[in-house]
């Protein structure tokens with residue numbers, strides 16, 4: 536069954552992002568290094584997104600909500616979310632994921648609204664803030 540994509544606002548994401556069933560996937564490329572990232576997010580650059588799909592799935596298949604974003608969530612975020620949704624349709628695996636979402640306004644709106652931004656160097660952020 537195809538999963539529909541939907542949007543989530545920064546305020547809604549802030550309310551659920553601490554839940555263990557929620558994963559936030561940052562598909563920006565180099566900007567993650569310079570601008571910081573959403574605390575707790577996992578980095579999968581859009582430039583190598585397709586080849587990383589199996590890895591990504593292994594890390595998030597037990598989640599029930601996966602939220603994608605890029606800088607503005609206009610191009611890379613939605614396109615990676617669609618690739619991920621399409622990929623899931625062809626995988627015969629035990630997958631819990633029910634919702635694939637896109638963060639409205641991307642990282643830029645998130646940081647403009649002073650939501651928690653982290654500057655660690657980890658691919659999978661452990662969630663600190665600065």
Ligand SMILES: [Zn+2]
Nearest residue numbers: 653654655660
């Ligand atoms: Zn971090």
